[in-house]
Amino acid sequence: MSNKSLTALIVGVVLALVLWNSFYIVSQTERAVMLRFGRIVEPDVKPGLHMKIPYVNSVRKFDARLLTLDTTTSRFLTLEKKALMVDSYAKWRVDDAERFYTATSGMKQIADERLARRLEAALRDQFGKRTLHESVSGQRDELMAQVTNSLNRAAQQELGIEVVDVRVKGIDLPREVNRSVFERMSSERERERANTAPRVRSWPKAFVRTPIVNAACCSPRPSARPRRCAVTAMRRPRRSMPPPMGRIRSSTPSIAACRPTAKVSPARKTSWCSIPRASSSVTWRTASSASWRWQSHPAAQCRPPGDPSAKHCYDPPAGKIPAFLRLCPRGRRLSQACAGHADPPRGMARMPWFEYDSTRPEASRGCCRGFRLGLPEEVISRMATVDRWLLPDGIEEVLPPEAARIETARRRVLDLFQCWGYELVITPHVEFLESLLTGSGQDLDLRTFKVIDPLSGRQMGLRADITPQVARVDAHTLRREGPSRLCYAGSVLHAKPQALSTSRSPIQLGAELYGDASASSDLEVISLMLEVLELADVPDVHMDLGHVGIYRGLAKAAALSGEAEQRLFDALQRKAMDEIAELTAALDPSLAGMLRALARLCGGREALDEARVALAGAPAEVQKALDTLTLIAEQLAARYPRLPLYFDLGELRGYHYHTGVVFAVFVPGVGQSIAQGGRYDDIGADFGRARPATGFSTDLKTLVGLGNADLTTPISGIWAPHGDEPGLWSAIRELRRQGERVVQALDGQSRSDAAQLGCDRQLLLSNGVWTVAPLAS
Numbered sequence: 094m095s096n097k098s099l100t101a102l103i104v105g106v107v108l109a110l111v112l113w114n115s116f117y118i119v120s121q122t123e124r125a126v127m128l129r130f131g132r133i134v135e136p137d138v139k140p141g142l143h144m145k146i147p148y149v150n151s152v153r154k155f156d157a158r159l160l161t162l163d164t165t166t167s168r169f170l171t172l173e174k175k176a177l178m179v180d181s182y183a184k185w186r187v188d189d190a191e192r193f194y195t196a197t198s199g200m201k202q203i204a205d206e207r208l209a210r211r212l213e214a215a216l217r218d219q220f221g222k223r224t225l226h227e228s229v230s231g232q233r234d235e236l237m238a239q240v241t242n243s244l245n246r247a248a249q250q251e252l253g254i255e256v257v258d259v260r261v262k263g264i265d266l267p268r269e270v271n272r273s274v275f276e277r278m279s280s281e282r283e284r285e286r287a288n289t290a291p292r293v294r295s296w297p298k299a300f301v302r303t304p305i306v307n308a309a310c311c312s313p314r315p316s317a318r319p320r321r322c323a324v325t326a327m328r329r330p331r332r333s334m335p336p337p338m339g340r341i342r343s344s345t346p347s348i349a350a351c352r353p354t355a356k357v358s359p360a361r362k363t364s365w366c367s368i369p370r371a372s373s374s375v376t377w378r379t380a381s382s383a384s385w386r387w388q389s390h391p392a393a394q395c396r397p398p399g400d401p402s403a404k405h406c407y408d409p410p411a412g413k414i415p416a417f418l419r420l421c422p423r424g425r426r427l428s429q430a431c432a433g434h435a436d437p438p439r440g441m442a443r444m445p446w447f448e449y450d451s452t453r454p455e456a457s458r459g460c461c462r463g464f465r466l467g468l469p470e471e472v473i474s475r476m477a478t479v480d481r482w483l484l485p486d487g488i489e490e491v492l493p494p495e496a497a498r499i500e501t502a503r504r505r506v507l508d509l510f511q512c513w514g515y516e517l518v519i520t521p522h523v524e525f526l527e528s529l530l531t532g533s534g535q536d537l538d539l540r541t542f543k544v545i546d547p548l549s550g551r552q553m554g555l556r557a558d559i560t561p562q563v564a565r566v567d568a569h570t571l572r573r574e575g576p577s578r579l580c581y582a583g584s585v586l587h588a589k590p591q592a593l594s595t596s597r598s599p600i601q602l603g604a605e606l607y608g609d610a611s612a613s614s615d616l617e618v619i620s621l622m623l624e625v626l627e628l629a630d631v632p633d634v635h636m637d638l639g640h641v642g643i644y645r646g647l648a649k650a651a652a653l654s655g656e657a658e659q660r661l662f663d664a665l666q667r668k669a670m671d672e673i674a675e676l677t678a679a680l681d682p683s684l685a686g687m688l689r690a691l692a693r694l695c696g697g698r699e700a701l702d703e704a705r706v707a708l709a710g711a712p713a714e715v716q717k718a719l720d721t722l723t724l725i726a727e728q729l730a731a732r733y734p735r736l737p738l739y740f741d742l743g744e745l746r747g748y749h750y751h752t753g754v755v756f757a758v759f760v761p762g763v764g765q766s767i768a769q770g771g772r773y774d775d776i777g778a779d780f781g782r783a784r785p786a787t788g789f790s791t792d793l794k795t796l797v798g799l800g801n802a803d804l805t806t807p808i809s810g811i812w813a814p815h816g817d818e819p820g821l822w823s824a825i826r827e828l829r830r831q832g833e834r835v836v837q838a839l840d841g842q843s844r845s846d847a848a849q850l851g852c853d854r855q856l857l858l859s860n861g862v863w864t865v866a867p868l869a870s
Contacts, residue, residue, distance in 0.1 A: 115144050115145045116142065116143070116144050116145075117142075117143055117144075117145065117152050118141070118142050118143070119138050119139065119140045119141060119143065119152075119154065120140060121140050122156065122157055122158050123140070123154045123155065123156065123157050124137070124138075124154070124155045124157040124187050124190040124193075125137075125138040125152050125153060125154045125155070125190065126138065126152070126153050126190050126191055126194050127145070127150050127151070127152050128150065128151045128152070128153060129150050129151075133191055133194065133195075134150065136190060136191035137189075137190050137191065138152065138190075153194060153199050155187050155190060155193060155194075155199055156187070156201075157186060157187050158186065159184055159185075159186050159257060160184070160185055160186060160201070161182060161183070161184055162182060162183040162184075162185060162205050162208055162209060162212070163182045164180075164181055164182060164183075164209050164212060164213070165180075166178050166179065166180045167179055167213055167216070168267065168764050169216060169217050169220040169221070170217075170220065170221060170667075171220055171221070171223060171224055171225050171228055172221060172222060172223055172224050173224055173225060175225050176266070176267050176270065177220065177225070177228065177264055177265070177266065177267075178264070178265045178266065178267055179216060179220070179261060179263070179264055180261070180262045180263040180264075180265075181212065181216060181259065181260060181261045181262060182259075182260055182262060183208065183212055183244065183256055183258070183259045183260075184256070184257040184258045184259075184260075185208065185248065185254050185255060185256045185257060186254070186255055186257065187253065187254060187255075188249060188253055188254060188255035189249070189253030190253065191253065192251075192252065192253030193252060193253035193254060194253075195253075196251060196252045196253060197252060204252060204254065207251075207252060207696070208244075208248060208252065208254065208256075210695070210696070211244055211247050211248060211251075212240070212244055212259065214668045214692075214695075215240045215243050215244045215247075215259075215668075216240055217667060217668055218243075218667060218668050218669045218670060218671075219236045219239055219240055220236070221667035221668075221669055222667075222669060222671075222672070223236065228264065229264050233261065233264075236261070237258075237259055237260060237261055240259045241256060241257075241258055241259040243670070244256045244259060247693075485597070486590075486597070487587070487590050487595070487596055487597030487598070488596075488597055488598050489596060489598070491794075495797075497804075497805075497806060498797050498804040498805065499600065499793060499794065499797050499804075501804040501805075501806060502629060502793060502796060502797050502800075502802070502804055503582055503600070503602070503793055505628060506582070506602060506625055506628060506629075506793070507580070507582060509621075509624060509625065509628055510580040510604055510621075513578070513604075513617075513621055514578050515578040515579060515580040515604050515621075516578060516579055516580065517579075517580055517581065517582075518563055518566055518579050518580070518581055519581070519583065520556065520559055520562035520563065520566065520581065520583070521556070521562075522555060522556055522583075522584075523544070523553050523554065523555050523556070524553065524554060524556070524562075525546075525551055525552070525553055525554075526541070526543060526551075526552045526553060526554045528565075529541065529553075529554045529556065529561070529562070530554065530561075531561065531565070531779045531780065536747075536749070536750070537557055537558055537561070539588070539589065540557040540558070540587045540588055540589060540591070541554040541555065541556075541557045541588060542554065542555040542557070542586050542587070542588045543555075543588075555585075555586045556585050556586070557585050557586060557587050557588070558585060558601070558790075559581050559583060559585060559601050559603070559790070560603065560605065560773075560788060560790060561776065563579050563581055563605050563788075564605070564607075564773075564776045564780070564786060565780050566579065567579060567605070567607045567784065567786075568607075568780040568781065568782040568783075568784055569780045569781065569782070572782065573607075573608070574608075575608055576606065576607065576608035576609045576614075577606075577607040577608055578604070578605075578606050578607075579604070579605050579607070580603065580604040580605070581601070581602070581603060581604075582600065582601070582602040582793065583600065583601060584598055584599070584600050584601070585598070585599060585600075585601045586598055587599075591765070592764060592765045595765070596792070596794060599792040599793070599794055599795070600792060600793035600794055601790055601791075601792065601793075602625075602790065602791055602792070602793045602796075603770070603788055603789055603790030603791065604618065604621055604622075604788055604789060605618075605786060605787070605788030606618055606786070606787050606788060607784045607785065607786045608784055608785060609785055610774065610785035612721050612724050612725055612754075614785070614787050615721075615725055615753070615754045615772060615787050616725055616728050616729070618770060618787050618788055618789055619636075619725070619729065619756055619770075619789070620729075620732060621789070622756075622758070622768050622770065622789040622791070623636075623733060623736070623758075625768070625791065625796070626758060626767075626768065626796070626800075628802065629796040629797070629799070629800030629802050630800045630801040630802035631760060631767070631796060631799050631800045631801075632760070632799075632801060633760055633761050634736070634758050634759070634760055634767075635736070635737035635738070635739060635758070635759055635760075636729075636736060636737070636738055636739065636756060636757070636758050636759075637739045637740075637741060637744065637756065637757045637758075637759065637766075638722060638725065638726060638738060638739070638740050638741075638754070638755075638756050639722075639740065639741050639742060639743075639744045639745070639746070639754070639755045639756070640718045640719070640721065640722045640742070640753060640754050640755065641745050641747075641748050641751050641752065641753065641755055641771075642714065642715070642717075642718035642721075642752065642753055643691070643704075643708070643711075643715050643718045643719060643722075643742050644662075644665070644688075644691060644742075644743070644745055644748070645714075645748075646711065646712050646714035646715040646718065647684060647687055647688055647691070647711065647712075647715060648661070648688075649712075649714070650684055650711075650712045650715075651677075651680050651681065651684045651685075651688070653680075657676070660676055661673065661676045661677070661688065662745060662748060664676060665691060665692055665743045665745060666743075666744075666745065668692050668743065670689070670692060673688065673689055673692055674689060677689060683710055686707075687707060687708055687710075687711055690704075690707040690708070691742050691743040692743045693743075694707060694740070694741070694742040694743065695739070695740060695741040695742065695743065695744075696739070696740065697737075697738065697739065697740070698726065698730075698738065698740075700740040700741075700742070701719070701722065701723055701726065701740055704719060704740075704742055705719070718753070721753070721754060722740070722754060725754060726738055726740070746769070746771070747771060747773075750773055750776075751771040751772060751773050752772055752773055752774045752775055753771065753772030753774065753787070754771055754772050754787075755769075755770075755771035755772075756769065756770055756771060756789075757769040757770075760799060763799070767791060767792070767795050767796070767799060768789060768790070768791035768796075769789065769790065769791075770787070770788050770789025770790060771787065771789075772785070772786065772787040773786050773787070773788075774786060808851035809834065809851070809852075809853050809854070810833075810834035810835065810836050810850065810851050810852040810853065810854070811828060811833055811834065811835045811836070811852060811854045811855065811856055811865055812836060812838065812844060812847035812850070812852040812854065812855040812856065812868060813825050813835050813836065813837040813838065813855075813856040814837075814838055814844075814855075814856065815837065815838040815839060815840055815842065818858065820862075820863055821856075821858075821863060824856060824863035825837060825856070828856075828865070834851075835856070836850050836851075836852055844868075847868055848868070852868060853867070853868050854866065854867055854868055855867075855868050
């Protein structure tokens, strides 16, 4: 082949490739934009066959079909401040290809994330304006329609997305609230059961007492055969009997289970049943006919068939506790005591749970005197103590393994604080209330547990926050002139939990920097907080940043104060756009627009750029606060490039307490911040010495629970024998002075207990000298 032919072939192949890559197809289910070096040159390419001219142009295609945004279940507060768990989804599609590409770079993941934040804000706004009943049933359709309209307007303007529909899949109470509702229902049932006996005793004497059945507490009836329980009911005179209704089926499985064995003796008027019953319903019968029965319980009119489910109630499968035992207090204690039993008894209709013991009539007390449980002694012992160790809600015990992890984490964090130059202070757990709450605000007052000092008669409070105490130490006790760095770690007590499912006795840990008002001190405190989280190895953290000075400066310029400022503040926290517009309608149009914009100024780094434009005409105080926030954000991005930053200028956490930058750290799956802080320059003035201050705090228990750091310490020790041999005590003291862990056996203990106590070595007497040897030998 000649050179000319080869050249022609190469040129032909190149031209064919160029022509092939110059054509492209946009289908009916796609939207597309044409780019040239990253800039949009054709914003909306129509479906069909097209050719790229020049060749350097590129085409980005987007799915134009209906897409689904399925959000995670989120917590919202209603108008009555009741929490709801809401599961929702949104249907959307690309409406403006140019705006969609500009806002999201054509990535669906980014679009979903930004749309999810807008959807959450819209739902929070709508739920915050409605009561629980309106949100669940009364105005649910209206709520979804308003969320759809508001979200569609915002999404079209910002993202080029059309939101077609928003649906609420489910609304439920939080798990903790469900549990409290169940406990309240149980307590009401208990109260109803307890009130039944006094009402029975107050009936007229015309009613004749007739023993029928009882649950767990009854009078003994000595006999040679195994005893069964009895309860007292009444017989109604024939003249006042209701019309014959035949045999009425029982309203509970336990009552239905009693019927097959019930017998009536005209002489004794007594019915004995082989199974215990725990029900407050009352059975009536006449002396002449035992087939007419009447129940006073309202459930008698709407009962399901009781016989089929009775056997499952009183004769459960192996390893299950009978359900009817949970209907009375003693039965519940029995169920709890049997919870860890290897083989709970079955066949309850045949097994005498309450047997009469003629040799030990004092075995039980009260109406159960003379009866004993047909259960193992271990279970009976646990029943006797199960009600003694109950702790208040939100108060928990920390067992040795977890306590060791928490203490290890505390030591490591305090060592980190020392490396940064922070000095440890220890403040009192309880103080006089006026001293404890000085300069702290109303929120801390509501969380403070209050008691009366028996010596002085004055009201005292158990600390709920250590920060004000440390501020008093700096301003009133230390009185240093230059910057002061202080840290603390101690337990606090909250009268009410700060959030559902949180502890009321956290271990608060934090650091405070006093005497410097520059942004560098805020940056140091935030960096130290992030180092603490990194030390605990908490994964997937992201930080929220804000500045209360922005809203405070705008409110001051608009001459808002008192109730008007508080109402606008509440509306901003709920992102209630309609309410914000109503409250700012009478203000200067420029300031009103800036205040309305605060609720929308949230998101990533672009939120600060939007704030520059929206707050261009704001007072100098607002501009300075925005500059400080921007500077801190840039420094944090340089120090921690992988840290996600989120800005919300309408988030005014601690508004009545903080004066400048506020920050908080969140992790997925936790509904509240795990660490938070900010600037509070005014607190020192209440102690006679105003000092700039900034700091952060966190809960050590939360960090240990969320972190992945290895906090386990290897347990090793030396087993020392019991006795007073010469030189034994001196050898033990010397080993302990060297830092060794030595466990000396008590009288009666053997070496087999050493491994259980964490000992891997032993102290032996060899040739008159006490030496340490492996435990195996």
